Amino acid sequence: MSPTPTNFYDLTRDALLALVASWDFSATHGARLWRYVYLEGVTDWAAMPELPVRFRAKAETEFNFGQLPVAIETHSADGFTRKYLLALNDGRNIETVLMRYKGRVTACISSQAGCAMGCVFCATGQMGFIRHLTAGEIVAQAMHVDRVLRETLAEATPALAAPEDNSPHARHERLRNIVLMGMGEPLHNYDSVMTAIDILRDGSGLGLSGKRITLSTVGVVPGIIRLADEERPVHLAVSLHGATQEERAALVPAAKKWPLDVLMDACRYYIAKRERRIFYEWTLIEGKNDTAEAAHAVGRLLQGQEAQVNLIPLNPTAGFDGEPTGQAAAKNFQAILAEYGLPSTVRQRRGIDIAAGCGQLAVARK
Template sequence: MRHEPLNLYSLTRAELQQQLVEWDIKPLHAERLWKYLYIDLVSSFDEMPELLPKLAQQLRAHTTLGVLPTALETASSDGFTRKYLLSLPDSARIETVLMRFTGRVTACVSSQVGCAMGCVFCATGQMGYTRHLTAGEIVAQVVHVARVLRFETPPGAAVRATRHTLGTRLRNVVLMGMGEPLHNYDAVMQAIDILRDPHGPSLAAERITLSTVGVVPGILRLAAEQRPMHLAVSLHAATQAERAALVPAARKWPLEELMAACRTYSESTGRRIFYEWTLIAGQNDSVEQARAVGELLRGLPAQVNLIPLNPTTGYDGAPTRSEAAKRFQEILAQEFGIPSTVRQRRGIDIAAGCGQLAVAAS
């Protein structure tokens, strides 16, 4: 039976060391390989000249450097956002987004090909679910963005940066791309462990945000395991009936059950949750809706992220006006003491905004 090659991006540093032991190679040689992967950001085995020859031979015979080829790159007109259509080994494709904000760069990565949650205003939900991504396919997206930042020509520079120059370092990752991260829990957590490794990508936990539609077992597992990254919960409505109309997963995990899990999470971890609210004109952006969400979150350590609806071909709602969003914020702050932000819109013209990622069926 032919075995699939081992994707190096799927291994933690400890697992990589153990693999070398199984090949009768001293585990200390894993350190140089790890640096090639995550410090030098190499894209092929040919760029690893300092490896022990025996190790190089084993890598070529039994592993793959899981670089994801770019099928299409699209840049927004304002220059702040770039979207990458990346090809997977089985010919499926996913989208990954690089977003620039003042003082930071963020990678928005996918956790699945498609999504099974079916949120009515989300393009990924409209395309349906194909499969989970592996940990290596999740990590590879972050490495892709880090490599773009490292090797792109800085503004005004006469020559390209090399892998030995600092370039722009990626410091923020949001699991808000295609898919439901908590539906693919084990692979997502494996990827996060790799990305947080202090000898590799070294992403701080407070710079990683995981967004869920409200998969209750996953939230409770996060609480039990004391996972330190930020948690964002897609709420969108303050009653069960209204939420189920927008978020079909609410039929499986009702609002009351979801809020109980959120309370458990905050009490167990001491962390606030970011509650996401897609503002749809005339549907959930009224004064009454603002007060309803304020009552729902009363007493919880919470912040509300207000997200004006982004257009998709499968949903005909409209984004709320800025005046309504401001009024929503004022009610949350003045009547309930709940902080909120209105999400900066990035990449709408290239369908790279929140809820817009999707690919054609392969």
């Protein structure tokens, strides 16, 4: 029985070059293969003429490109958002979202099938945990979005499609931003997520800047500390949602394992070690955590930190009966945060009609 081919997307460039060297081929061939795949979007062996035939024959037997087939593609009425139900090779499915904004494209990608954190207002948390994704399955989502952008360039509006320069990256509408805010808890799948980030940041490939990658956690304290100690160049977003231990634990069950005071210590450690701000996420639920009292509590909790608060009006899910905060209450919340020197934004809602918004991603269990 022949061995199972390696998913190319699982390999960092260094790992690829080491593997190629073990075959007694030049590292130059491995580097060129990397550029074909990540810079030019080529996965057809016959379309890699700069690689020697003998090398291509060997690579074709050793690798597969773990592209994730699209089971369902859904377009939002907003005209800027697409959601993809992608099929994993074990029959499971995950969801990935493409969001267009003026001057940039963002991919919201998943790190797990399901989620073990159980946040009560989150559809992924309501479905429970199924399994971790491999690094290659995480990378494949970004590559899917990149491929879509290549294929739909002619359909894009001139303002979005026009390249900003003559570099190879400007040949098509680029994927510029990654948010690890899809299905799953990224810091619960730390090693695979960080390997995927290393692959996506590689300058010989997609070359995404760490400043354009945001990782969102429900507050996995060991992961936050490790992220700080390893000095990973990504933005950190922490889902807060409650400014007291009791209030937070009612919405975020993980708070029982990592209490609020322990989480705040970890966040302060991260800020001091990395010398960068944390983005705190606060889902605004009408009549529950959107009051002036709640805003003052957030202000007191975060005052003095290098922080920004991202306010997210609740998105509907079948398993939670709360309502989103109105515009006036959200603005009042912002004004109170400003009194404590805390900048804030209200998240622009995208794809709500196709359940592509924050907290809405979920698939049926099998």
